[in-house]
Amino acid sequence: MKPMEEMSESEKMHFLECWERLRxxxxxxxxxxxxHERLGKGEGAKRWLAEAxxxxxxxxxxxxxxxxxxxxxxxxxxxxxxxxxxxxxxxxAAGVAALLSWGLWQATQVPAAxxxxxxxxxxxxxxxxxxxxxxxxxxxxxxxxxxxxxxTVLFSSGAEVVLxxxxxxxxxxxxxxxxxxxxxxxxxxxxxxxxTIQTADTKVVDFGTKFGVSxxxxxxxxxxxxxxLVEVNRKxxxxxxxxxxxxxxxxxxxxxxxxxxxxxxxxxxxxxxxPAAAMTDLGDGWQVVTTAFGEGKDSWIQSNAKQRVTGGExxxxxxxxxxxxxxxxxxxxxxxxxxxxxxxxxxxxVLHLEPSELGYxxxxxDATFDVYGLTDESEDRWEEGLLRWERAPAHxxxxxxxxxxxxxxxxxxxxxxxxxGRQSGAVSLKDPALADFLRxxxxxxxxxxxxxxxxxxxxxxxxxxxxxxxxxRNAPPMLRVRVSGE
Amino acid sequence: xxxxxxxxxxxTTQFLELLNAHDRALSxxxxxxxxxxxxxxxxxxxxxxxxxxxxxxxxxxxxFLAWARKxxxxxxxxxRRKKKREPVPLExxxxxxxxxxxxxxxxxxxxxxxxxxxxxARLPAEHRQLVQLRYFQEMEIADIAKQIQRTEAAVYRxxxxxxxxxxACVQKQTEALS
Numbered sequence: 004m005k006p007m008e009e010m011s012e013s014e015k016m017h018f019l020e021c022w023e024r025l026r027x028x029x030x031x032x033x034x035x036x037x038x039h040e041r042l043g044k045g046e047g048a049k050r051w052l053a054e055a056x057x058x059x060x061x062x063x064x065x066x067x068x069x070x071x072x073x074x075x076x077x078x079x080x081x082x083x084x085x086x087x088x089x090x091x092x093x094x095x096a097a098g099v100a101a102l103l104s105w106g107l108w109q110a111t112q113v114p115a116a117x118x119x120x121x122x123x124x125x126x127x128x129x130x131x132x133x134x135x136x137x138x139x140x141x142x143x144x145x146x147x148x149x150x151x152x153x154x155t156v157l158f159s160s161g162a163e164v165v166l167x168x169x170x171x172x173x174x175x176x177x178x179x180x181x182x183x184x185x186x187x188x189x190x191x192x193x194x195x196x197x198x199t200i201q202t203a204d205t206k207v208v209d210f211g212t213k214f215g216v217s218x219x220x221x222x223x224x225x226x227x228x229x230x231x232l233v234e235v236n237r238k239x240x241x242x243x244x245x246x247x248x249x250x251x252x253x254x255x256x257x258x259x260x261x262x263x264x265x266x267x268x269x270x271x272x273x274x275x276x277x278p279a280a281a282m283t284d285l286g287d288g289w290q291v292v293t294t295a296f297g298e299g300k301d302s303w304i305q306s307n308a309k310q311r312v313t314g315g316e317x318x319x320x321x322x323x324x325x326x327x328x329x330x331x332x333x334x335x336x337x338x339x340x341x342x343x344x345x346x347x348x349x350x351x352x353v354l355h356l357e358p359s360e361l362g363y364x365x366x367x368x369d370a371t372f373d374v375y376g377l378t379d380e381s382e383d384r385w386e387e388g389l390l391r392w393e394r395a396p397a398h399x400x401x402x403x404x405x406x407x408x409x410x411x412x413x414x415x416x417x418x419x420x421x422x423x424g425r426q427s428g429a430v431s432l433k434d435p436a437l438a439d440f441l442r443x444x445x446x447x448x449x450x451x452x453x454x455x456x457x458x459x460x461x462x463x464x465x466x467x468x469x470x471x472x473x474x475x476r477n478a479p480p481m482l483r484v485r486v487s488g489e
Numbered sequence: 490x491x492x493x494x495x496x497x498x499x500x501t502t503q504f505l506e507l508l509n510a511h512d513r514a515l516s517x518x519x520x521x522x523x524x525x526x527x528x529x530x531x532x533x534x535x536x537x538x539x540x541x542x543x544x545x546x547x548x549x550x551x552x553f554l555a556w557a558r559k560x561x562x563x564x565x566x567x568x569r570r571k572k573k574r575e576p577v578p579l580e581x582x583x584x585x586x587x588x589x590x591x592x593x594x595x596x597x598x599x600x601x602x603x604x605x606x607x608x609x610a611r612l613p614a615e616h617r618q619l620v621q622l623r624y625f626q627e628m629e630i631a632d633i634a635k636q637i638q639r640t641e642a643a644v645y646r647x648x649x650x651x652x653x654x655x656x657a658c659v660q661k662q663t664e665a666l667s
Binding site for chain 1 (some may be wrong): 516517520521523524525526528529530531535541569601603606609622624625626627628630632635636638645646648649650652653655656661
């Protein structure tokens, strides 16, 4: 083996890789051997590796402070990492304040120790919480209330729990958490075997795996194993259930209420509402038309014929997966343009995300949605109640048509993106191709088909949901159109 | 609690001054040997408690940092044994050899900090994202691989590449400064 000075860049890189794996405990025998041999070769290798390690520790230790580019900013962002409260100022003497904090610390013994870290917070909105909600914060036992978005908590045992809003999670210890209501996905590495998630009446003990838990305060609980093995212990049941990959247990009919959330929701105004909310003149030639106007309609189709879609739901579901052929879902929107006066200059499609009650956001990365225009106008007259997988515009049973429209009858108008875990707010597509497509309409109705291009990472990934025209909380799908002067 | 008239007050102040002066070097030393920040913090906390408990055995004028490091090193070993990672032969020797070298460098001071910051800022966006995920957000390699849709091996390789680039950059920067 060559001495360090003669090593090429790629050999050095490999050496560094081996070291990193060794330290992470995943090195192969050959890699372990390489590190030892190189280090045995002399001071050069040690010194070089030491420099590499030092740089890495600086990156980790100084963390976020390295991100800011201005020198003026103070180095410490927040004293997040437990003991760093003791890192006082860099003044020469510790000072009285420090002494006091030391004294206090001594007096109260160890303060509640951090048992977890909030490692990631994506598009998060937090409810009342005694715990810090800044990314990187150390978490002591307590409750996190996530209203919107997705957050990842890394327990010091190594277990990682992703909170999918809306959810309320109590951190009990480094080995235990309690879901008061909502959905979490836990990933538990071997060293954290035994990590436990409690819900009102159910206890889930993990044996090195990835699994999801949804719970509500009334005791309903759904446990779904994505990978590995968990044991489920339900209050009042003497037997402990063992669940393996792909299996689930559903107490209290959680799945049923998730598949059909409208069932227990008092629908204030069934059917069409907001008839006036169409063709509003916004000035400057801008007009808005929603799917609630005139011949407008919205629904979706899905490849599982057993799931009935009536078109009267308050949401529209979209999903793409190559892991289960029966779970593909495509959204259909029709807008009535018959009252549109003047030529279309610009156009924008606006949709509102709805909290989906199906699947786990953790399993779907940032997602791209493609919007297609139905070019075969003879199919514009589809009916909400009759729209089915077997019978939908620009759709056939061919393989190509499974996850997108039949391209002989439709064309791509553009795409929009939804960040991972986001389940609220508006998304929009503004593209000259959309305006073009609207201009070409000759029968007063246009049909848009929305498909998710992004696959799920594993089974049970999130099904995206958008507000339909029947939704009373969110705006229906709408087209914003600017027309040229009268 | 100690009061200024207490003889223990002076001793406490001494301890705090020493700890404060060497805090960064000690922290970097422990971080270098432990892959997870949270674990490193735990070990540092235990180490500091031990140091305080045994401060009476420490003789002023001798090398505080060396003493602190020795204590920390044993904490790291204890921690690793507790975690029962697969036994890797010679691991302790490797750790010791490397940690020796790291501790020499860690004393070089804060000029490096500026250099590292400047070099991170200069990285191409894609590489900066990797640094962000791995070192700032402390994500596992497997999760990064998932997120950026590459294999774990590719992530290890990419991180090595980024670190090599950073090392070269930092070296240039610090040379220019000194």
